[in-house]
Amino acid sequence: MARRLINCTINGDPTDFLVEDGDSLLDALRNEVGLTGVKEGCGTGDCGACSVLLNDRVTCSCLVFAPEAEGATITTVEGLADGDHLHPLQECFLEGAALQCGVCTPGFLVAAKALLDHNPNPTETEVRFGLAGNLCRCTGYDKIVRAVLEAAAQMREANV
Amino acid sequence: MTIADDPATTAPGYKWVGTRPIRPDGFEKVTGRARFGADLMLAGMLEGSVLRSPHAHARITSIDTTKAASIPGVKAIITGADFPEPAGNPTDQDMCRNAIARDKVLYEGHVVAAVAATSKRVANQALAAIEVTYEVLPHVMTVDEAMAPGAVLLHDNMITKGVDPAPTEPSNVASRVVYQRGELDKGFADADVVVERTFTTKPVHQGYIEPHAAVADTTPDGRSTVWCSSQGHFAMRAYSAKVLGWDPSRLKVIPAEIGGGFGGKTTIYLEPLAVRLSQKAGRPVRLVMGRDEVFKATGPASASKVKIKMGANKAGEITAAELWMAYEAGAYPGSAIGAGSMTALAPYNIPHFIIEGFDVVVNKPRVYSYRAPGAPQSAFAVESVVDELAHKLGIDPIDFRLKNAVEEGMQAPYGPKYQKIGFRETLEAIKNHPHYTAPLGPNQGRGVAAGFWFNAGMNSSAVVHVNEDGNVTVVTGSPDIGGSRASMALMAAEEFGIDYDRVRPLVADTEQVGFNDVTGGSRVTLATGAAVVEACRKVIADLRGRAAKTWDVPVEQVEWVDGQAQHVDGSQPPLSLAAIAKGWARTGGPISAAASLNARGVGAGFSTQIVDVEVDPDTGHTQVVRYTTAQDAGRAIHPSYVEGQLQGGVVQGIGWALNEEYVYRADGTMDNPSFLDYRIPVASDLPMIDAVIVEVPNPGHPYGVRGVGEVGIVPPLAAVANAVAAATGQRFTDLPLSPPRVLDGILNGTDAN
Numbered sequence: 075m076a077r078r079l080i081n082c083t084i085n086g087d088p089t090d091f092l093v094e095d096g097d098s099l100l101d102a103l104r105n106e107v108g109l110t111g112v113k114e115g116c117g118t119g120d121c122g123a124c125s126v127l128l129n130d131r132v133t134c135s136c137l138v139f140a141p142e143a144e145g146a147t148i149t150t151v152e153g154l155a156d157g158d159h160l161h162p163l164q165e166c167f168l169e170g171a172a173l174q175c176g177v178c179t180p181g182f183l184v185a186a187k188a189l190l191d192h193n194p195n196p197t198e199t200e201v202r203f204g205l206a207g208n209l210c211r212c213t214g215y216d217k218i219v220r221a222v223l224e225a226a227a228q229m230r231e232a233n234v
Numbered sequence: 235m236t237i238a239d240d241p242a243t244t245a246p247g248y249k250w251v252g253t254r255p256i257r258p259d260g261f262e263k264v265t266g267r268a269r270f271g272a273d274l275m276l277a278g279m280l281e282g283s284v285l286r287s288p289h290a291h292a293r294i295t296s297i298d299t300t301k302a303a304s305i306p307g308v309k310a311i312i313t314g315a316d317f318p319e320p321a322g323n324p325t326d327q328d329m330c331r332n333a334i335a336r337d338k339v340l341y342e343g344h345v346v347a348a349v350a351a352t353s354k355r356v357a358n359q360a361l362a363a364i365e366v367t368y369e370v371l372p373h374v375m376t377v378d379e380a381m382a383p384g385a386v387l388l389h390d391n392m393i394t395k396g397v398d399p400a401p402t403e404p405s406n407v408a409s410r411v412v413y414q415r416g417e418l419d420k421g422f423a424d425a426d427v428v429v430e431r432t433f434t435t436k437p438v439h440q441g442y443i444e445p446h447a448a449v450a451d452t453t454p455d456g457r458s459t460v461w462c463s464s465q466g467h468f469a470m471r472a473y474s475a476k477v478l479g480w481d482p483s484r485l486k487v488i489p490a491e492i493g494g495g496f497g498g499k500t501t502i503y504l505e506p507l508a509v510r511l512s513q514k515a516g517r518p519v520r521l522v523m524g525r526d527e528v529f530k531a532t533g534p535a536s537a538s539k540v541k542i543k544m545g546a547n548k549a550g551e552i553t554a555a556e557l558w559m560a561y562e563a564g565a566y567p568g569s570a571i572g573a574g575s576m577t578a579l580a581p582y583n584i585p586h587f588i589i590e591g592f593d594v595v596v597n598k599p600r601v602y603s604y605r606a607p608g609a610p611q612s613a614f615a616v617e618s619v620v621d622e623l624a625h626k627l628g629i630d631p632i633d634f635r636l637k638n639a640v641e642e643g644m645q646a647p648y649g650p651k652y653q654k655i656g657f658r659e660t661l662e663a664i665k666n667h668p669h670y671t672a673p674l675g676p677n678q679g680r681g682v683a684a685g686f687w688f689n690a691g692m693n694s695s696a697v698v699h700v701n702e703d704g705n706v707t708v709v710t711g712s713p714d715i716g717g718s719r720a721s722m723a724l725m726a727a728e729e730f731g732i733d734y735d736r737v738r739p740l741v742a743d744t745e746q747v748g749f750n751d752v753t754g755g756s757r758v759t760l761a762t763g764a765a766v767v768e769a770c771r772k773v774i775a776d777l778r779g780r781a782a783k784t785w786d787v788p789v790e791q792v793e794w795v796d797g798q799a800q801h802v803d804g805s806q807p808p809l810s811l812a813a814i815a816k817g818w819a820r821t822g823g824p825i826s827a828a829a830s831l832n833a834r835g836v837g838a839g840f841s842t843q844i845v846d847v848e849v850d851p852d853t854g855h856t857q858v859v860r861y862t863t864a865q866d867a868g869r870a871i872h873p874s875y876v877e878g879q880l881q882g883g884v885v886q887g888i889g890w891a892l893n894e895e896y897v898y899r900a901d902g903t904m905d906n907p908s909f910l911d912y913r914i915p916v917a918s919d920l921p922m923i924d925a926v927i928v929e930v931p932n933p934g935h936p937y938g939v940r941g942v943g944e945v946g947i948v949p950p951l952a953a954v955a956n957a958v959a960a961a962t963g964q965r966f967t968d969l970p971l972s973p974p975r976v977l978d979g980i981l982n983g984t985d986a987n
Contacts, residue, residue, distance in 0.1 A: 111266015177493025
């Protein structure tokens, strides 16, 4: 099958890769670009483990055809830190023990970044609904919600 | 919040144990670096796919792979014929047949064949081209159907074990277990109130977010290296070897990071298939399950039917209990009916009881362990009835449990006497918690329930190395499923008296460290932790000896304090760990020690929980509005990860109580094999889960640890059902408490049960 060359920007870098038309963006990111921080938990858009920012919108990359990434700007968990300087969400997840197995963590971090980008001062309920598309089976969400609220507070303080 | 039991043992002035540092593997896991099962890619690696039965029960009459093999890019195809005849004990043989079907498929999703090809797309094309003809057989899907006279048999030669005399005819009942004490008639004669009900639960899945994955690279010398995500790579090696007919040592299993397991990743599925495909293809092969495969073919927890009769007197003493329990095993024997029976009445001191349990095969995936396997189902029945008895007697449900609670020295229903336990302390923690007396709103109800789990010890090995810079490497073979690296490092730091950051814990493969049983049974912090402590103490003994040699004094005059060797009378300048490491060439060479043990001193776990729910009278929807759990951790080495275990167990239990169930069509195929239709709790379903760590130190562990992973899932089923009963005035006995069921109960009553 003929493959198509896709050009886009991933985590700030111009990137190109070859895909078949039926490939998902998730498969392309993992297998062609090597960004295995993006996880597949279901392949049907139900678990959020494959969440990426696609043109600043949080998106299940398993539900996007890879050719749709042409010209797009994509952020994955690998793009959250600034060099060795972690994003406040990453710091707060670590400090708050908001991960156990860690496989859902990349998707949560990306979804939480999108949430805070749109709403820097969310209530607990807004965090819970903002992250309702991401499944975690280990934590019961308690420490995740607390970590996101704490990161939001730290980011607001830093921006004052 | 921590409740101290005995100040003499709970306030030993630890520097590191009980603190909350960042986990050693944390940075990898928040930056996407951590490599889970599906993340490995090797040069020349092929992608595989697995062909699974579309039928619940069928005889395989032929498999033709000719067309599939002719597709360009297909490198290997395997069927049951590529594996040796199942050997070993009956359980081993069942495992071999469950790994890949031979003559019969016993459930939808049972493996029939597998393909390795140059891409996943080609592998899937090949699957579609494999021609399998089936003779479809009638199926049985529930314990009622399977136990009925004349039921279709899954196994023609299965004679029920545990019945004397042994039955002469085969059946779907694999085994029967009985636990009893006293005289049941006398116990019920002593009762002033008796409650008798029947409870049912559906199959539920562990629901780990990471699907199973395995990469195998089999080399022409007949050895294979397997990378997989599991709760125990030594078990993966042993089980895969059985299916392959190999000696285990031909396999090297390297643990990937594990994306959740909850008991479901303590057995093999893909590993032996990947090894054989790789052997046939002569290249590495990766197999990764889709979510539908996870649901259809990996171990859910048993559906259950429990008939219970329990009596109590006016003084609030439980006088008698009679339980009949049947658990679905799935296609092969092996439900947790034994553990379910043993744990059912374990929290209470009851003079007269009988528990009769049955392990029943049905045409569903072979069940596997799920967090305190077997206990939540029986506790649902027992704790619901205990609640009802308390209400009928007009006694506070916590006081009723306190009146009957087991204590140290009492005999457990399954035999041994309880050692030091903290059940009463968890009950009192809940009773004294502000939650217990907080006002309730309209349509709200409050429920409490308790739970017991044995916890496990089993085999662990550890190696501790001192590096040339005086830092320490701690090597174990226990996969870290929820922060155990941090616990190992904290205990080692405490032993050496050095900073936590100077200890590097890692999980080694099957060839780099001694044998370790699975990360299961809530055993790792206890057993692997004990091995780490023992290895540290050996190293410290060595360090003292080296200091004695350096100072030319008897070793008895050297003590180890705060990370350095000190002379008892202070006559020598202390020698730090770094200084001893720097000079190791002069004192005997590199410094390390290993410890291997079969852990004793297991401390049983108890949990008491309280939940408030709000039930919408118009829709039957139940919202959990407040939840508090109190659990005896013995000693919390890293309290944040202990809280995480408590909270995670509770939420899985909430899912079991309210949402989760396998739904089957009439043809025996699963109707909801996706996270859309099999709905696990999401963040917006839940409140914060207040985790109260009770610490009644376990005298069997150097730091007082009890396992904490499992018991938290035991109480929630009944706690939620008791709360719904309080909110609606109706006693629900069938899970899940989905809105249609609850609405029907509100409108029409539940007394038909």
